Amino acid sequence: MSGMSDERGFRHRVELGAVQETLFIPLAARARESGRKRPLLRDPKAAEMIASIDYAADKYGPGPGSAIMVLRTAIVDTWVRAFLADHPAGTVVEIGTGLNTRFERVDNGTVHWFDLDLPDTIDLRRTFFTDTERRRMIAASVLDETWLRSVEECPGPYFFVAEGVLVYLPEEEAAEALARVARRFPGALVALDTYPRRLLESQHKQAARKGMEARWAWSCEDPRSLERLGLEALEVASVTRPPHALRVQLPFRYRLFLPLADRLLRGLFAVTLFRAGSHER
Ligand SMILES: C[S@@+](CC[C@H](N)C(=O)[O-])C[C@H]1O[C@@H](n2cnc3c(N)ncnc32)[C@H](O)[C@@H]1O
Incomplete structure (x- = not known):
C-alpha cells in the first residue's frame, strides 16, 4: 500500500496488488536518472509522479540495479523511435x-498509442494521465483477448512492448500471450526482456530480503527459443551490450561502467526485438 498527495499535500491511499507495486521500481530508477547532470534519459514526469506518491522506497526505491533498468528502458526507447521514424502513424x-x-x-x-495494464494500475495511472484521440489506456490483463480488438481498430504497423512484465507470469501464460500477438498481428514488432533461471533465483532471494511479495516466475535461457511461438528474433541485445544506435549516445558514466558490467553480467539481462509471424511451428 502506498499514499499519494494532492496539491494541498493531502495523502491518498494507493492500493495495488503485489506485482502491480513493482511499477515503482523502474519509475524510481527513471526519476533518479532524470535528476542527474548528464542523464541517459530525461523523464521529468517520472520524477514528478514519484515525488507525489508515498511508496515503499525501502522495497522499490533506487538501488544498484537502477542503471540496468534505465538502460533496458533506453534500449526499448531506441527501437520504438526507429519504428516511428519508419512508420510515423x-x-x-x-x-x-x-x-x-x-x-x-x-x-x-502522429503515433497511436495504447497503455495496457491491470485495472488497479490503470486506476492509479488515470490520476496522472488522460486519454486523448491518439493515446488510450486499457484496463485488462495481457492474458485477456478482448483488448486485441481495440488495437486492431488502430492503423498498423504495430509495435508491442512488454518491459519488465512477462517475467512475472508463469511460462505457459507468457508463451500464450506472445503466441496470440504473433498470430493476430503478423509483421508486428515485439520487444521484451528475458532472464535465465539463475537470475530468477537471485531475484527471489532479494525479494524475500526486502519483504517484496512479487516473484519472477518465467525464466528463459535463450530468447531465440521464443521463435517457436511465431516470432523471429531481429536483434538480441543486452543491457550491458546495447544496440549501436544507443551505444554511441551513452553518457560517460555508462561508457565507463558497461565493460565491467558486461564481464560480470553477460547473458543475464537480454532485451530482444522480434518480428511476429515468422518461424511459426
Ligand atoms: C515492473 S512493472 C513494469 C512497468 C513498466 N513496464 C515500466 O517499465 O515502467 C510490471 C508491470 O506489469 C504489470 N502487470 C503484471 N501482470 C500483468 C498482466 N497480467 N497484464 C498486464 N499487466 C500486468 C503490473 O501491473 C506492473 O505495472
Missing part, C-alpha cells in the same frame, strides 16, 4: 505499462 502498445512515460519520451505527434 503506426501503433505502439505498451503492455504492463505501469507508470511508464515512454509516450512522453518518444511521441512524434
Whole structure:
C-alpha cells in the first residue's frame, strides 16, 4: 500500500496488488536518472509522479540495479523511435505499462498509442494521465483477448512492448500471450526482456530480503527459443551490450561502467526485438 498527495499535500491511499507495486521500481530508477547532470534519459514526469506518491522506497526505491533498468528502458526507447521514424502513424502498445512515460519520451505527434495494464494500475495511472484521440489506456490483463480488438481498430504497423512484465507470469501464460500477438498481428514488432533461471533465483532471494511479495516466475535461457511461438528474433541485445544506435549516445558514466558490467553480467539481462509471424511451428 502506498499514499499519494494532492496539491494541498493531502495523502491518498494507493492500493495495488503485489506485482502491480513493482511499477515503482523502474519509475524510481527513471526519476533518479532524470535528476542527474548528464542523464541517459530525461523523464521529468517520472520524477514528478514519484515525488507525489508515498511508496515503499525501502522495497522499490533506487538501488544498484537502477542503471540496468534505465538502460533496458533506453534500449526499448531506441527501437520504438526507429519504428516511428519508419512508420510515423503506426501503433505502439505498451503492455504492463505501469507508470511508464515512454509516450512522453518518444511521441512524434502522429503515433497511436495504447497503455495496457491491470485495472488497479490503470486506476492509479488515470490520476496522472488522460486519454486523448491518439493515446488510450486499457484496463485488462495481457492474458485477456478482448483488448486485441481495440488495437486492431488502430492503423498498423504495430509495435508491442512488454518491459519488465512477462517475467512475472508463469511460462505457459507468457508463451500464450506472445503466441496470440504473433498470430493476430503478423509483421508486428515485439520487444521484451528475458532472464535465465539463475537470475530468477537471485531475484527471489532479494525479494524475500526486502519483504517484496512479487516473484519472477518465467525464466528463459535463450530468447531465440521464443521463435517457436511465431516470432523471429531481429536483434538480441543486452543491457550491458546495447544496440549501436544507443551505444554511441551513452553518457560517460555508462561508457565507463558497461565493460565491467558486461564481464560480470553477460547473458543475464537480454532485451530482444522480434518480428511476429515468422518461424511459426
Ligand atoms: C515492473 S512493472 C513494469 C512497468 C513498466 N513496464 C515500466 O517499465 O515502467 C510490471 C508491470 O506489469 C504489470 N502487470 C503484471 N501482470 C500483468 C498482466 N497480467 N497484464 C498486464 N499487466 C500486468 C503490473 O501491473 C506492473 O505495472
